[in-house]
Amino acid sequence: MTAPSILIPDPAKAISRTRLLIGGEWVDAADGKEFDVYNPSTGDVFCQVSEAGPEDIDRAVRAAREAFDNGPWRRMSPLDRSKALWRLGDLLVANAEEIGRVETLDQGKPYLMARDGDVPSAANLFYYMSGWATKIEGEVIPISAPGDYHVYTRREAVGVVGCIVPWNFPLVIAAWKVAPALAAGNTVILKPAEQTPLSALMLGELALEAGIPPGVLNVVPGFGARAGQALTEHGDVDKVSFTGSTATGRRILDAAKGNLKKVSLELGGKSANIILPDADIDAAIQGSAAGIFFNAGQACAAGSRLYVHEDVYDQVVEGIAAVAAGIKVGDGFDPTSEIGPLVSSQHLDRVSGYLQSGFDEGARAVTGGARIGDRGYFVAPTLFADVTPTQKIVREEIFGPVVVALKFKELDQVIAAANDTRYGLAGGIWTRDVSKAHQLAAQFQSGTVWVNCYQVFDAAMPFGGYKESGWGREMGHEVLHDFTEVKTVCVKLGG
Ligand code: TXE
Numbered sequence: 281m282t283a284p285s286i287l288i289p290d291p292a293k294a295i296s297r298t299r300l301l302i303g304g305e306w307v308d309a310a311d312g313k314e315f316d317v318y319n320p321s322t323g324d325v326f327c328q329v330s331e332a333g334p335e336d337i338d339r340a341v342r343a344a345r346e347a348f349d350n351g352p353w354r355r356m357s358p359l360d361r362s363k364a365l366w367r368l369g370d371l372l373v374a375n376a377e378e379i380g381r382v383e384t385l386d387q388g389k390p391y392l393m394a395r396d397g398d399v400p401s402a403a404n405l406f407y408y409m410s411g412w413a414t415k416i417e418g419e420v421i422p423i424s425a426p427g428d429y430h431v432y433t434r435r436e437a438v439g440v441v442g443c444i445v446p447w448n449f450p451l452v453i454a455a456w457k458v459a460p461a462l463a464a465g466n467t468v469i470l471k472p473a474e475q476t477p478l479s480a481l482m483l484g485e486l487a488l489e490a491g492i493p494p495g496v497l498n499v500v501p502g503f504g505a506r507a508g509q510a511l512t513e514h515g516d517v518d519k520v521s522f523t524g525s526t527a528t529g530r531r532i533l534d535a536a537k538g539n540l541k542k543v544s545l546e547l548g549g550k551s552a553n554i555i556l557p558d559a560d561i562d563a564a565i566q567g568s569a570a571g572i573f574f575n576a577g578q579a580c581a582a583g584s585r586l587y588v589h590e591d592v593y594d595q596v597v598e599g600i601a602a603v604a605a606g607i608k609v610g611d612g613f614d615p616t617s618e619i620g621p622l623v624s625s626q627h628l629d630r631v632s633g634y635l636q637s638g639f640d641e642g643a644r645a646v647t648g649g650a651r652i653g654d655r656g657y658f659v660a661p662t663l664f665a666d667v668t669p670t671q672k673i674v675r676e677e678i679f680g681p682v683v684v685a686l687k688f689k690e691l692d693q694v695i696a697a698a699n700d701t702r703y704g705l706a707g708g709i710w711t712r713d714v715s716k717a718h719q720l721a722a723q724f725q726s727g728t729v730w731v732n733c734y735q736v737f738d739a740a741m742p743f744g745g746y747k748e749s750g751w752g753r754e755m756g757h758e759v760l761h762d763f764t765e766v767k768t769v770c771v772k773l774g775g
Contacts, residue, residue, distance in 0.1 A: 299330045300501070301484040303343030304494020310335040315474060315503070320388035320621040321611040321656045329477050332502035334510035337469070340498040341514050344440045344467040347495030354437060354465045362413035365463060367490035369406035372399055372483075379451065379482050384612035386476045387450055388620035388657070389575060391612050401737065402455035402483075405755070408739035409459035412760060416464060421768075428773040435764040437465035438542060439518035442511040444504075444532070445480070446524045447473035447623050448578040448679075454480050456743075456754040457521045458497060464763040469498045469517070471508055473524075475623050477501030504528065515539045521762065522546070523580070525677075526703075526748050544752030544762045546580065546744055548677040549705030551726065552698035553583030553734065554688075557591040559710035563732065565599035568683075571708060571734030573607055573661045576619045577681035578627075581706035581743075583734050585674060586685045587694050593687045597665050600683070601647040604661035609652055621657040622680060628657040631680035638664050638673040643684070669697065677703070691716065699725045704746025708734045727753070 298314075299306040307330075314328040332340070347353060353361070372379065380395030389398070418433035443457040450472055461468050472480035484499035500507055508528075512520050512535035519542040522532050526547040536543045553571055555564045571583035588596045610617035622628045628651065635649055648662030661681040667674050674684050688694040698707060706728040709720050721729040727744045730736060737743065742756035752762045 297478075297481040297485055298327055300332055300336055300340070301481060301497075301499040302336065302340045303346070303498065304488060307336075307339075309333060310339070315501075317386060317477065318475075318624065319385050320623050321613070323625065323656055326385060327478075329481075329501050332471070332500035332507040334506065336500055336502070337507055337510040337514060340469045340500050341440060341511075341516050343495040343498055344469050345516055347493060348437070348439055348467040351467070351493050351495055353467060353493050353496045358414040358416070361463065361465065362410045364491045365406045365410035365413060365459065368487055368492065369403040369410065371486040371490055372403040372406065375482070375486065376400070379479055382478045382482060383451055383476075384620070386478045387447060387623060388612050390615075390617045390620055392615060393575075394612070398449060398452050401739075402451045404739045405452075405455040405459040409463035412460070412757060413463040416760060416764065418766075423770075430771040430773055432769050434767045434769065435464075435760075436767055438763055438765055439466060440516060441466045441468050441763065442514070442517045442520040443468055443470045444508050444511065444520065444522045444524065445470070445472055447475040448575060448580070450476035451479035451483065453523050454483055456523075456759075458483065460755075460759045461521070461763050462492065462496065464760055466519075466763055467496045467498075469500060469511060471500050471502060471511055474501065474503045509535055512536055513538060517541055519543070519763070521752075523754075529750065542762070544744075545750040546752075546754055547703075547705075547748060547750040548679075549580045549582070549703045549745065549749050550585055550675065550677050550701050551581055551583050551703070551706040551708070552585045552587055552701075552724075553708035554587045554694055554698060554710065554720065555589060555592065555596055556691075556709070556711035556713065556716065557589040558712045559592075560712065560732070561592055561595060561599070564710035565596055565603060567710070567732070567734050568596075568708070569600045569603035571730075572683040573604060573619060573681045574735055576609075576622055576659070578623065578679055579735065580749075581728065581735060582679075583706075583708050584678060584683055585698070585701075586683050587688050587698060588685060590687050590689050593685070597646060597663065597685050600685070601663045604663055604681075605647045607661050609658050609660065611656070619661070619681065622659055623657070625657060627679070628659065631659055631678060631682065634673055634676070634678045634680065634682065635659075635662065638667075638671070638682075638684075641668075641671045641673070643667045643671060643673060646685075648681070669700065675701065691720070695720060695723045699723075702748040705744075705749040706730070
């Protein structure tokens with residue numbers, strides 16, 4: 281496919297930063313290593329980025345520690361911190377075209393979605409958290425111990441925070457973590473995913489431009505097993521906030537236990553999306569299709585298990601299959617593309633393995649079921665019917681444009697089936713019956729429930745998982761609990 285020239289980025293022009301950002305300086309890796317970055321629409325390498333190793337992580341931690349202990353950030357008035365975060369939001373918006381191009385080159389998603397979706401929603405995190413910087417308050421607590429005391433709490437920054445982010449929404453998920461961490465006065469080492477390191481480097485550059493002091497936000501691209509592991513193990517890191525797979529989440533816990541650093545985890549999902557017979561079926565079809573195929577299914581909250589009432593099962597399955605078949609899959613720089621490729625050849629292999637397992641276990645692909653072309657990592661939006669609850673494609677997170685459709689009869693039955701998973705990130709309900717909607721929402725074992733909508737995110741809405749989908753919450757003011765320590769101060773009054 282040929283992308284229209286108006287949108288084809290010149291990588292040399294679009295990519296201004298490919299080194300590590302440590303203590304406000306752009307530096308090479310200590311051992312001089314670099315790694316290749318691929319365009320998933322073509323499979324071609326388009327740039328090399330310095331690869332952080334343990335020595336660089338140590339340098340970044342020392343810079344963040346110095347900035348936390350002795351720099352101006354923590355001592356700055358909350359209002360000045362707030363203004364700096366707001367300026368960073370403005371700079372993201374002002375640079376949306378360039379960041380969007382880089383995100384598309386790196387991740388593959390459609391350019392218009394990157395520019396008009398990911399960049400503004402990352403900016404919104406900085407705007408929203410800018411407001412909270414001036415509102416991180418403690419409480420005065422009356423106590424009953426004999427004597428006269430004034431007791432209050434202070435919410436203080438945790439300290440040096442490692443943020444490890446994945447490749448599906450590289451800029452947005454970085455913002456989910458960096459914005460609240462900075463609002464609370466922490467200093468940060470951001471490690472982007474090795475597949476998508478570039479927008480994080482741009483974020484670091486813009487943070488300096490916004491007046492966030494050197495060393496407050498350090499950006500260290502590198503591999504998980506090397507840079508990520510070193511960051512998580514480091515004894516002078518006070519907290520790690522991680523988004524990624526449940527398997528890596530467990531590794532993070534193991535690595536964090538040396539100094540018992542705080543850990544928050546936003547992990548995988550296999551979210552159930554339930555369609556009742558009284559739903560607005562057209563809206564349910566459109567919304568459920570978007571709920572799984574958006575971002576080529578590479579979304580932790582994707583509605584990947586569809587439970588449809590038997591009365592409307594055939595209609596819904598045919599409807600979603602028709603939407604899926606009509607989705608334009610292609611290069612992110614083709615403005616007609618609605619979804620792009622998977623992020624990497626490794627991920628293509630993983631998703632292809634799930635497609636094969638679906639066929640091996642007897643599932644029927646109503647639409648899709650295969651890779652598209654042999655250049656780039658494109659997969660056809662796929663709907664599997666005739667599936668059973670024990671099949672691998674029903675139980676495991678595929679993280680591709682693949683949905684499984686199961687039939688149900690009774691509400692009790694469906695909520696038990698929806699909750700029959702080790703994950704608990706999100707869920708969906710489509711119905712016109714308000715009472716049933718609230719009853720089901722209360723019974724869902726998941727951190728978010730969408731009713732008559734799906735994949736609605738907002739900086740003010742807490743997001744995170746029950747069960748093996750994680751610990752803690754992103755966004756909303758909830759997340760500030762994860763980035764602050766509570767100190768109790770007890771003052772004896774009188775002589
Ligand atoms: O994830 P990893 P991968 C799921 C999805 C996907 C699967 C594997 O199912 O198919 O995970 O993807 C860093 N110490 N999700 O292998 O390994 C890594 O460098 C510290 C769901 O890419 O979890 C990257 O920055 N860090 C998910 C980040 O972890 C380590 C989004 C994610 O990589 C590390 C992504 C280590 N030992 C994948 N090993 C979601 N919840 O949205 C890796 N990393």
